Amino acid sequence: MAEQHELREKGLRLTPQRELVLTAVRELGHATPEEVAEKVRQTHPGINLSTVYRNLETLENVGLVQHTHLGHGGATYHAAEELTHLHLVCGKCGAVGDAPIDVAANFVQTLADDYGFKTDVTHFAIYGLCAACNVKN
Amino acid sequence: MAEQHELREKGLRLTPQRELVLTAVRELGHATPEEVAEKVRQTHPGINLSTVYRNLETLENVGLVQHTHLGHGGATYHAAEELTHLHLVCGKCGAVGDAPIDVAANFVQTLADDYGFKTDVTHFAIYGLCAACNVKN
DNA sequence: TTGTAACTGCAAATAATTGGCGATTAGTGT
DNA sequence: ACACTAATCGCCAATTATTTGCAGTTACAA
Numbered sequence: 380m381a382e383q384h385e386l387r388e389k390g391l392r393l394t395p396q397r398e399l400v401l402t403a404v405r406e407l408g409h410a411t412p413e414e415v416a417e418k419v420r421q422t423h424p425g426i427n428l429s430t431v432y433r434n435l436e437t438l439e440n441v442g443l444v445q446h447t448h449l450g451h452g453g454a455t456y457h458a459a460e461e462l463t464h465l466h467l468v469c470g471k472c473g474a475v476g477d478a479p480i481d482v483a484a485n486f487v488q489t490l491a492d493d494y495g496f497k498t499d500v501t502h503f504a505i506y507g508l509c510a511a512c513n514v515k516n
Numbered sequence: 517m518a519e520q521h522e523l524r525e526k527g528l529r530l531t532p533q534r535e536l537v538l539t540a541v542r543e544l545g546h547a548t549p550e551e552v553a554e555k556v557r558q559t560h561p562g563i564n565l566s567t568v569y570r571n572l573e574t575l576e577n578v579g580l581v582q583h584t585h586l587g588h589g590g591a592t593y594h595a596a597e598e599l600t601h602l603h604l605v606c607g608k609c610g611a612v613g614d615a616p617i618d619v620a621a622n623f624v625q626t627l628a629d630d631y632g633f634k635t636d637v638t639h640f641a642i643y644g645l646c647a648a649c650n651v652k653n
Numbered sequence: 654t655t656g657t658a659a660c661t662g663c664a665a666a667t668a669a670t671t672g673g674c675g676a677t678t679a680g681t682g683t
Numbered sequence: 684a685c686a687c688t689a690a691t692c693g694c695c696a697a698t699t700a701t702t703t704g705c706a707g708t709t710a711c712a713a
Contacts, residue, residue, distance in 0.1 A: 387680095391690090392678085392679055392680075392689090392690055392691070393679070393680090394678080394679070394690090394691065394692080396691080396692070397691085412669085412670085413669085425693080426692090426693090427692070427693050427694070428669095428670090429670090429671080429672090429692085429693075429694080429695090430691080430692060430693070432669095432670065432671075433671090433691080433692085434691095437691095447643075448585050453668095453669065453670090467627065467631065467633045470636060470639065476631065476633065478627065478630070478631055478633075482623070482626050482627065482630065483623055485622060485623065486619065486620055486622065486623035489619050490604065490615065490619065490642070490644075493615070493619065494604065494613065494615055494647065495646070495647030495650060496604045496613065496615075496642075496644055496645070496646055496647060496650075497644045497645040497650045498642055498643070498644040499607060499643045499644040499645070502607065502643035502644070503642070503643065504585075504641065504643075505627070505633075505635055505640065506584075506635070506636045506639030506640065506641075507627075507633055507634050507635040507636040507639070508633070508634040508636070509632070509633055510631065510632030510633060513632060513633075513634045524711095528659090529658090529659055529660065529709085529710055529711075530710075530711090531659090531660065531661080531709080531710070533660080533661070534660085549700085549701085550700085562662085563661090563662090564661070564662050564663070565700095565701090566661080566662070566663080566701090566702080566703085567660080567661055567662070569700095569701065569702075570660085570661085570702090571660095574660095590700070590701090
């Protein structure tokens with residue numbers, strides 16, 4: 380019993396649905412619950428949306444995924460491992476780009492020093508225009 | 517007819533509801549549609565939520581207000597004049613603090629230079645812990 | 654005034670998310 | 684291998700947030 384599945388290590392039961400949701404989040408990078416469900420259904424059609432929501436919540440509780448409010452409508456989820464970058468959300472085309480967090484290191488430090496505000500980089504969403512949209516604007 | 521009301525200047529009809537919504541947004545600093553409605557109802561009880569939603573949208577179209585997705589659930593609106601600061605959203609207590617945009621100037625510049633991403637500072641929401649929550653944490 | 658398009662209120666329609674509950678199933682102990 | 688129990692699932696009704704259709708009202712120009 381040396382090999383413990385990562386989900387079991389967190390005290391969670393290892394169900395196919397759960398595993399599929401986690402895998403989907405990892406493969407998608409970032410996605411809404413709806414998108415995760417769609418992805419999962421490609422291999423497991425019967426899965427219920429509620430199940431996806433509940434598993435996302437559960438997985439978030441144990442720290443395997445996180446959610447952010449990138450834009451309109453819904454939250455988007457991404458794997459915890461992925462939390463090494465910022466999300467650059469294009470307000471025009473909706474594309475989500477990435478940038479390493481250290482581009483913000485200085486900024487974060489300033490906020491901490493001057494405002495006592497401890498920025499949560501994992502919850503960072505930045506709006507603007509992506510390079511592509513910027514050109515044709 | 518020298519004095520044109522700001523709303524009329526934008527080509528909008530000057531209705532009491534519209535004016536109240538705009539005033540409420542300005543007084544509240546930032547608020548959800550729900551909160552705006554509540555505020556407006558203090559002086560004009562009959563106003564309908566749809567009307568608030570529609571006016572916020574209309575006012576946003578002409579550039580008098582803007583919205584951001586500060587947290588969960590809903591968008592929050594604020595007056596366009598107010599757009600000289602960043603929003604520091606506390607993930608714990610929900611408080612929304614402000615910081616002048618120039619603390620981000622450097623950061624914004626980096627994103628522009630390195631990623632071609634044109635950051636929209638008016639749509640900036642930063643998550644973390646506010647000073648108060650940070651202490652007792 | 655009077656006409657007309659903009660605007661409002663209301664109620665029903667959507668969309669997104671959550672909660673209840675009986676049926677199922679993973680994981681434990683035998 | 685078998686039974687047990689709580690975790691989890693699927694289905695579906697309930698919320699919550701926002702949007703839309705439409706008929707009645709109103710701002711404002713002529």
